[in-house]
Amino acid sequence: MAKEEQDRILEEVTSKEYEYGFVSDIDSDTIEKGLNEDVIRLISEKKNEPAFMLEYRLKAFRHWQKMEMPDWAYLDIPPIDFQEISYYAAPKKKPQLNSLDEVDPELLETFNKLGIPLEEQKVLSGVAVDAVIDSVSVKTTFKEELAKKGIIFCSFSEAVQDHPDLVKKYLGSVVPYTDNYFAALNAAVFSDGSFCYIPKGVRCPMELSTYFRINAANTGQFERTLIVADEGGYVSYLEGCTAPQRDENQLHAAVVEIVVKKDAEVKYSTVQNWFPGDKQGKGGIYNFVTKRGICKGDHSKLTWAQIETGSAVTWKYPSTILKGDYSSSEFYSVALTNHHQQADTGTKMIHLGKNTRSLIVSKGISAGKSQNSYRGLVKVAKNAENARNFSQCDSLLMGDKCGAHTFPYLEISNNSAKVEHEATTSKIGEDQIFYCNQRGMDTEKAVGLIVNGYVKEVINKMPMEFAVEAQKLLAISLEGSVG
Amino acid sequence: MIKITDLHAEIDGKEILKGLSLEVKAGEVHAIMGPNGAGKSTLANVLSGNEAYEVTKGEVLFEGKDLLDLSVEDRAKEGLFLGFQYPVEIPGVSMINFLKIAHAEHRKYRGLEPLSASEFLKLLKEKKALVEIDSKLTNRSVNEGFSGGEKKKNEIFQMAMLDPKLAILDETDSGLDIDALRIVAGGVNKLRRKDNATIIITHYQRLLEHIVPDFVHVLADGKIVKSGPKELALELEEKGYDWLTR
Numbered sequence: 137m138a139k140e141e142q143d144r145i146l147e148e149v150t151s152k153e154y155e156y157g158f159v160s161d162i163d164s165d166t167i168e169k170g171l172n173e174d175v176i177r178l179i180s181e182k183k184n185e186p187a188f189m190l191e192y193r194l195k196a197f198r199h200w201q202k203m204e205m206p207d208w209a210y211l212d213i214p215p216i217d218f219q220e221i222s223y224y225a226a227p228k229k230k231p232q233l234n235s236l237d238e239v240d241p242e243l244l245e246t247f248n249k250l251g252i253p254l255e256e257q258k259v260l261s262g263v264a265v266d267a268v269i270d271s272v273s274v275k276t277t278f279k280e281e282l283a284k285k286g287i288i289f290c291s292f293s294e295a296v297q298d299h300p301d302l303v304k305k306y307l308g309s310v311v312p313y314t315d316n317y318f319a320a321l322n323a324a325v326f327s328d329g330s331f332c333y334i335p336k337g338v339r340c341p342m343e344l345s346t347y348f349r350i351n352a353a354n355t356g357q358f359e360r361t362l363i364v365a366d367e368g369g370y371v372s373y374l375e376g377c378t379a380p381q382r383d384e385n386q387l388h389a390a391v392v393e394i395v396v397k398k399d400a401e402v403k404y405s406t407v408q409n410w411f412p413g414d415k416q417g418k419g420g421i422y423n424f425v426t427k428r429g430i431c432k433g434d435h436s437k438l439t440w441a442q443i444e445t446g447s448a449v450t451w452k453y454p455s456t457i458l459k460g461d462y463s464s465s466e467f468y469s470v471a472l473t474n475h476h477q478q479a480d481t482g483t484k485m486i487h488l489g490k491n492t493r494s495l496i497v498s499k500g501i502s503a504g505k506s507q508n509s510y511r512g513l514v515k516v517a518k519n520a521e522n523a524r525n526f527s528q529c530d531s532l533l534m535g536d537k538c539g540a541h542t543f544p545y546l547e548i549s550n551n552s553a554k555v556e557h558e559a560t561t562s563k564i565g566e567d568q569i570f571y572c573n574q575r576g577m578d579t580e581k582a583v584g585l586i587v588n589g590y591v592k593e594v595i596n597k598m599p600m601e602f603a604v605e606a607q608k609l610l611a612i613s614l615e616g617s618v619g
Numbered sequence: 620m621i622k623i624t625d626l627h628a629e630i631d632g633k634e635i636l637k638g639l640s641l642e643v644k645a646g647e648v649h650a651i652m653g654p655n656g657a658g659k660s661t662l663a664n665v666l667s668g669n670e671a672y673e674v675t676k677g678e679v680l681f682e683g684k685d686l687l688d689l690s691v692e693d694r695a696k697e698g699l700f701l702g703f704q705y706p707v708e709i710p711g712v713s714m715i716n717f718l719k720i721a722h723a724e725h726r727k728y729r730g731l732e733p734l735s736a737s738e739f740l741k742l743l744k745e746k747k748a749l750v751e752i753d754s755k756l757t758n759r760s761v762n763e764g765f766s767g768g769e770k771k772k773n774e775i776f777q778m779a780m781l782d783p784k785l786a787i788l789d790e791t792d793s794g795l796d797i798d799a800l801r802i803v804a805g806g807v808n809k810l811r812r813k814d815n816a817t818i819i820i821t822h823y824q825r826l827l828e829h830i831v832p833d834f835v836h837v838l839a840d841g842k843i844v845k846s847g848p849k850e851l852a853l854e855l856e857e858k859g860y861d862w863l864t865r
Contacts, residue, residue, distance in 0.1 A: 573692045576728070576781070577692055589760065
C-alpha cells in the first residue's frame with residue numbers, strides 16, 4: 137500500500153470518535169475486532185471500491201443495527217458477540233508446509249478416504265506444490281476459454297473493479313440487505329466471493345467447479361456470490377468441495393444471488409463440509425446462509441442440489457422466486473447431522489408467474505445427538521394460475537438420541553394450484569444392517585450403503601465428478617455413529 | 620464342515636436352543652424340520668451371528684475355527700451363507716451394486732483384488748442363467764418391490780454369486796408357487812458340490828422332493844430329537860411331529 141494512502145486512511149480513521157474503541161493496525165492487513173461505520177469504510181477503502189459499493193454497505197449496516205437476530209429456527213445457539221469478530225482480513229497466507237508429513241494425519245486419512253489425488257491434497261492442506269498443479273495457470277487457461285464465449289467468471293472484488301455496471305445492476309436485486317439479519321450483515325461487511333455472468337444464448341461449456349475445487353478452500357467468512365444467466369444462457373455451478381474445510385472463523389454468513397432470465401437455466405450445487413465441531417460438540421462453524429434465485433423470465437429454470445454434512449449450526453433455505461410464466465425450480469437436498477450438530481434447513485418456492493412448477497426433495501439424516509429440521513415454504517400468489525408443487529421430505533434416524541423435525545408451510549392464494557406434500561420418517565433398520573453384514577460387509581460399510589441408497593435421488597443430481605466423492609463423504613461423516 | 624456341540628442360545632432372556640448338537644460334512648445336504656417355535660430360525664440366526672441372540676453355552680467349529688468368536692461379516696467371508704426367510708429391502712441400492720460390494724469384500728478377505736467390471740458382469744450373467752433370475756431384478760433396488768418368489772430366487776442368486784462353503788436356507792420354500800419352488804430347488808441342486816454343504820430349514824416335506832437331503836433332523840424344543848435318512852421326512856409328513864415331542 138502506498139505511503140500516502142496509508143496516511144490518508146490513518147488520518148480518516150483516527151480523526152473520528154469510536155464508540156467501540158476501534159484501533160486500526162494498518163501495518164498488517166487485518167482489522168481489529170469490532171464493527172462500526174468506520175470499519176465498513178475501511179473495508180471498502182482497502183478494496184478500492186467505487187462509491188456505490190460503500191453506500192450500499194453503509195445502508196446495509198445501518199439497517200442491520202436496527203435488526204435482531206432471528207430466533208424462530210429450531211436451533212440452540214449461544215449468543216454471538218459481533219464486536220468480537222474481525223471483519224477484514226486479507227486472504228491469509230496459510231503456514232507453508234514442506235511436505236505432507238507435516239500435515240495433520242487425521243486430515244490426510246480423510247483425504248485418502250475421499251480419494252483426493254495426492255497433488256491436490258497438498259494444495260488443500262497448504263503444502264508447497266511444484267509445477268504439477270499450478271493453480272494460477274489452470275485459472276488462466278480456464279479463463280481464456282470462458283472469455284472466448286463472453287462468460288465472465290471472476291472474484292467479486294474483480295467484478296466490482298472490472299464490471300461495476302453489472303454489479304450495480306444486480307447486487308441486492310434478489311436478496312436485498314433488508315431481507316434478514318445475516319443478509320444485512322453480509323451486505324455490510326462481505327469480503328469477497330464469486331461473480332459469474334453468462335451472456336445471451338451461451339451455454340457454459342464446463343462445470344464451474346474444477347477451478348473451485350482448489351480455490352474454495354480459501355473462501356472468506358462473509359462470502360458473496362452473484363450469478364446472472366442472460367436469456368437462453370446455461371451454467372452449472374458447484375460451490376464448495378468435498379475435502380474437509382478447516383477454518384478459524386466460527387461465524388459464516390454468506391449470501392448467494394442468482395438471476396435467471398428468459399429461457400435460461402442455472403444449476404447450483406453445494407457441498408458443505410465445514411468443521412462440525414468435535415464429538416463432544418465443542419467448536420464448529422455457525423453457518424447462516426441466504427441463498428436465493430429468481431426465475432425472472434418465462435421458461436427459465438433453477439435447480440438447487442446440496443449435500444450438507446458440516447457445520448455445528450446450519451441455518452439455510454435456498455429459495456426460488458418463480459416470476460416468469462412457465463418457469464420452474466427444483467430443490468434436492470441431503471442434510472446430514474451427527475454428534476451435536478444442529479441443522480434447520482429447507483427451501484422456499486414462491487410462485488408468482490403462471491404455470492410455474494416446483495419440486496422439493498429433501499432427505500434428512502440424523503445420527504448421534506444431533507437435531508435435524510426441514511423447514512419449507514410453498515407460496516402461490518393470487519395471480520399464479522396453475523402452479524404445481526410436489527414436496528417430498530424424508531427423515532432417516534440413526535439411534536435414539538437424535539431428532540428429526542419437519543415444518544412445512546403452505547400459503548396458497550390461487551385455487552388452481554396443485555400442491556402435494558409427502559413426508560416419511562424411518563429408522564435405519566437393524567435387519568438391513570444384519571442383511572448386509574451377512575453378505576460380508578462390515579457395519580460401517582453397510583450403513584454407508586444404506587444411507588447412499590436413501591439419498592440416491594439427490595446424489596444423482598450432483599455433477600458427476602462429485603457424486604462419488606459425495607457418497608464417500610456421507611459415509612465418513614457417519615463414522616462412529618453405529619455399533 | 621461344521622460341528623455344533625451342546626449349543627444353548629436365548630433371545631430376550633428366553634432360552635430357545637437347549638443343547639443342540641449337529642455335524643455336517645462337506646458334500647452333504649441336511650434338512651432340519653420341526654414344529655413352529657422349535658428353534659429352527661433361531662439356529663440359522665445364531666450360526667450367522669445375529670446379535671439379537673445370545674449364546675449362553677456350547678461350541679461351534681466351522682472348518683476347524685471357532686465360529687462364535689467371529690463377527691457376522693467374517694463368518695460370511697469364511698464361507699457361511701444365510702438364505703433369509705424374510706429378505707430385507709434396501710431402497711435405492713441396486714442389486715448389482717450390492718453384490719459387487721459384497722463380492723469384493725469376500726475377495727478382499729482372501730487377499731484378492733476385486734474383479735474388474737467386465738469379469739464381474741460375466742460372472743453375474745453366468746449365475747443369473749444358473750438360477751433363472753430375470754435381468755430386470757438385478758437392476759432394481761435390493762428386494763424392493765420383489766414378489767415373495769422373486770425374493771427367494773434372489774437369495775439363491777446371491778448364494779450362487781458368493782459361492783459359500785456352507786449355505787443355510789431358512790424356510791426358503793415358504794411362499795413359493797410350484798414353478799418358483801422348482802427354480803429355487805434347481806438352483807440349489809446345481810450349486811451342490813463335493814466341497815460344499817447345505818442346511819435346509821423347512822416346515823414341509825415338499826421342498827425335499829426337489830432337493831434330496833442326505834440326512835433329516837427333527838428339531839423340537841431346542842434340541843435335535845431325531846435324525847434319520849431322507850425317508851424320515853416322509854414319515855414326518857404323514858405322522859406329524861407330535862409322536863416325537865410327546
